[in-house]
Amino acid sequence: MKIAVYSCREDEIALFEKYGKEYGVELSISPLPPTPETARLAEGCFAVDIITTPVGRDLIDIWRGFGIKAIATRTVGYEHVDYKYAESLGISVSNVSYTPHTVAEYTVMTMLMAIRKMKAILTRYIGQDFSLKDIRGKELCNMTVGVIGTGKIGETVIKNLSGFGCRVLAYDVYEKDSVKQYAQYCPLNTLYHEADLITLHTPATDETCGMINKNTIASMKDGVIIINMARGVLIDTAALIEALESGKVAAAALDVVDGESAIYYKDFKYRPVGHHEMAILQAMPNVLMTPHTAFFTDEAVGDMVRYSIEHCVKNV
């Protein structure tokens, strides 16, 4: 019973060794991402364990030739895997569910940072500018927060917010009773009209791609704050930039951005990134950008490794 582990980071190695032993599987661990060139790493394995690299038909065909029965992605989102194709060939595809607190706590942190203008405060401090001009913030307790998507992460954000005393509106196609004691479900349009701060916790699907666009932004309150810890494709980045430049959107916190996949988790210190919209956003004092790190805690990484191995073992 052998699993090929792709894109293994140094901080994951000890966890793979620990859980590999616990589940009684042998592991072939590599730092390389899964590509047709690295497909051979999976020869002799029954499953592959991947992270964010896109996996398309060409790679799936090669793995199928090696007898791969399961693809486990150690992420919540799985839109990077052509899972319909894999499943049509009898290869199971699984994602993991890790502690929702990691992203939920990060979300609340960035909400507070956005409304307290923390990027400007910290940047100015580095230049020894201790003045108060233009950094006066607002209090969360007086705001209406709109939470789009009430899966595990959205629900945990809502529960975390309950201590702040803000009004919370929620939208999801599936309404949960457990959310109703903390938030009021409403139609998406109402949420757009009434929220001072909107946070996205919905997966990337055909329906949600580009949901924050010129038209939906126009229907929001002037000075709205947008938080995206979910997927970059949910937002039409050009429309967001335009709205930030006009002041329609007062601030944003973005842990994700459309087109990030070839960039995030790499070091571009001495070379151009080549993502112009990212550069424009990063230059704005009211936009907090982080490189898709909301998930990154000891607890969540442990869950990702553990449950990805468990899924491989259970799905075969």
Ligand code: COI
């Ligand atoms: C996910 O689990 O879906 C994430 O967004 C985190 C991942 C990119 C490591």
